[in-house]
Amino acid sequence: MERPKNKIWDVKARRLELVNDTYLGYIVLMILCAIWFFASKNIKSELILPSFEKTAVEFLTGWTNKRVMTNFWITLKRVLLGVGYAIVVGTIIGIGMGYSKKVYNALSPIINSIRQIPIMTWVPLSIIWFGLGEGPTIFLIFMSAVFPLTINVIDGVANIDQNLVYASRSMGASLSDIIRDIILPGAFPSFLTGVRLAIGGGWQSVI
């Protein structure tokens, strides 16, 4: 049924079109900057809330500061390395736990216990195991990244339609065929979500 043409409704619809969803984020950002600008003028304490102009200058010059950019780049390399290790370990464990109930029951208590341990408590052990340098940092990134990835892979594998597995077995597929042609493609979206969470967690933990 065609919506009857109404002058008031048409005007409202046109007004809504002007505030496109794309610009909403920028509008909120500008409002927050304005709030910061006026709040810092009222608070007048650099410790509690530094002035917006001073912070903006530091922010803009930071992108061209060689020392700052070098440090961010070193951090990013460590995050990618730690997440790389987490992807390898997390995918193998996740596929095993998602595919086999026995493996899940065997490893679940250990995985679920270890992932509750606060990250900072691993610091002294990581220094003892890996010495001073990049080792402890990469280990902490790995510990932050591996568990979200593992859980997402387990979920992705467990949600694969079992009929696909039965059908492939009935056609003579081996375990490696099932993993290559059904498990890996089927769990891929969950795996990518896990990678997103892993990189986010790794970046947070190291910064």
Place this chain on the structure above:
Amino acid sequence: MVEAQNRLNTSTLYALMIMAAIIGFAIDQVLRVVERSLTRWRYKDGVS
């Protein structure tokens, strides 16, 4: 960032925190684009 913390240089600290947030956001957006391009079949009919 640690240096700014120790010196209580809050403006530098805030600026570096925002830079770290932006870099993290950019990494996430890149992965989102990669995810959408590699799993295009999920978004074909507008259903994820």
